[in-house]
Amino acid sequence: MTTDTTGTAARDGAPRPGGPADSPFVRACRRQPVPHTPVWFMRQAGRSLPEYREIRANVAMLESCRRPELVTEITLQPVRRHGVDAAILFSDIVVPVAAAGVDLDIVPGTGPVVAEPVRTAEDVERIRPIGRDDVPYVDEAVRLLVAELGDTPLIGFAGAPFTLASYLVEGGPSRTHAKTKAMMYGEPELWHALCGRLAEITLAFLRVQVAAGVSAVQLFDSWAGALSEADYRRFVMPHSAKVLAGLADDCSGSRRGSGRAEPEQSQPVPRIHFGVGTGELLGAMGEAGADVVGVDWRTPLDVATRRIGPDRAVQGNLDPTTLFAPWPVVEAEVRRILAEGLAAPGHVFNLGHGVLPETDPDVLTRVVALVHEISAAPADRG
Numbered sequence: 001m002t003t004d005t006t007g008t009a010a011r012d013g014a015p016r017p018g019g020p021a022d023s024p025f026v027r028a029c030r031r032q033p034v035p036h037t038p039v040w041f042m043r044q045a046g047r048s049l050p051e052y053r054e055i056r057a058n059v060a061m062l063e064s065c066r067r068p069e070l071v072t073e074i075t076l077q078p079v080r081r082h083g084v085d086a087a088i089l090f091s092d093i094v095v096p097v098a099a100a101g102v103d104l105d106i107v108p109g110t111g112p113v114v115a116e117p118v119r120t121a122e123d124v125e126r127i128r129p130i131g132r133d134d135v136p137y138v139d140e141a142v143r144l145l146v147a148e149l150g151d152t153p154l155i156g157f158a159g160a161p162f163t164l165a166s167y168l169v170e171g172g173p174s175r176t177h178a179k180t181k182a183m184m185y186g187e188p189e190l191w192h193a194l195c196g197r198l199a200e201i202t203l204a205f206l207r208v209q210v211a212a213g214v215s216a217v218q219l220f221d222s223w224a225g226a227l228s229e230a231d232y233r234r235f236v237m238p239h240s241a242k243v244l245a246g247l248a249d250d251c252s253g254s255r256r257g258s259g260r261a262e263p264e265q266s267q268p269v270p271r272i273h274f275g276v277g278t279g280e281l282l283g284a285m286g287e288a289g290a291d292v293v294g295v296d297w298r299t300p301l302d303v304a305t306r307r308i309g310p311d312r313a314v315q316g317n318l319d320p321t322t323l324f325a326p327w328p329v330v331e332a333e334v335r336r337i338l339a340e341g342l343a344a345p346g347h348v349f350n351l352g353h354g355v356l357p358e359t360d361p362d363v364l365t366r367v368v369a370l371v372h373e374i375s376a377a378p379a380d381r382g
């Protein structure tokens with residue numbers, strides 16, 4: 001390790017050669033040439049790994065996110081096992097909302113459940129803004145991880161305002177997002193007040209992670225695909241755009257996230273913006289201020305690239321259920337995705353959504369090796 005834990009040189013702004021800011025993952029996000037296509041998996045740390053199940057056996061999900069040593073170990077597990085090109089911080093999208101005072105739990109097999117769903121202006125007011133001291137365990141975990149990871153980049157993340165609002169308004173997971181949309185259409189002022197507050201919290205949460213040294217961030221708007229493009233642009237995009245632009249503003253030198261002395265960064269960490277079922281929203285999600293747009297398995301990467309344009313990289317798009325197919329099927333899909341990804345100005349290989357708990361981890365390890373092997377020899381692709 002060097003003392004430059006962000007991997008970003010302080011003076012001339014150029015990344016330290018070989019450091020995380022010069023890694024294949026960050027370079028692909030920035031649409032720079034790479035020695036091989038980088039690969040990581042959403043939910044790579046989790047129930048598909050026996051070592052995860054063991055370490056989580058007697059610790060509740062939210063509690064585990066608040067223990068920096070545990071977070072560090074769980075985050076490192078898939079890096080050690082699979083040789084992925086990036087780690088993603090072990091946490092959850094509801095961690096900052098809980099820190100903001102919302103009474104919630106993550107129920108195994110269900111997901112986030114909110115004790116008193118948000119329905120009124122008073123409910124919105126009760127959701128407090130947060131800062132570093134509300135999530136000290138995240139700051140600590142990121143610092144521990146950056147020191148452990150060396151040249152492997154760490155991805156920070158947060159939930160986007162729409163997806164967080166859906167959990168808060170519904171009270172838990174929802175197929176239709178009916179109550180959420182009822183507020184959006186019926187009480188637009190209340191809706192914008194809620195999303196405005198969530199955008200503030202999300203930006204603060206991401207600033208803590210960036211100040212502590214993450215090399216990229218992903219904004220998860222997992223359920224945005226429930227919206228038409230017109231509704232997305234009107235009710236959601238301005239709030240997500242505020243979060244993504246806020247991170248870019250930090251690098252203009254006007255504001256720092258944690259109040260601690262940090263090396264100046266000359267350019268923002270890459271911002272990945274992801275959702276499921278967002279084929280019709282890909283252009284808008286890029287315009288919201290992403291450097292990389294996440295693509296699920298429904299839209300081929302060459303088609304996605306035409307919708308997103310040449311100024312942004314793409315990430316995805318292997319169907320997580322493909323991993324249950326016989327290996328020749330998996331291999332053919334990996335080859336197809338890498339070939340279609342050549343149409344994009346930068347490609348980070350990933351699944352189209354998270355690793356399913358029943359996935360055989362050995363298949364994930366084989367996919368990493370295959371992506372590296374094929375993409376390091378472009379002449380053999382196709």
Ligand SMILES: Cc1c2[nH]c(c1CCC(=O)O)Cc1[nH]c(c(CCC(=O)O)c1C)Cc1[nH]c(c(CCC(=O)O)c1C)Cc1[nH]c(c(C)c1CCC(=O)O)C2
Pocket residue numbers: 041042043044045046047056061088089090091092093094106107108109110111112157220222354
């Ligand atoms: C919608 C959403 C949530 N959480 C998250 C999202 C956005 C990503 C997506 O669309 O999947 C984000 C998330 N949640 C978790 C991570 C860890 C990092 C990673 O490896 O990707 C990330 C990036 C850990 C987790 N978050 C959760 C688990 C499983 C809980 C456990 O292991 O006990 C993990 C590993 C719990 C959780 N939290 C949430 C759900 C739907 C669940 C699953 C509930 C279940 O099936 O039990 C809300």
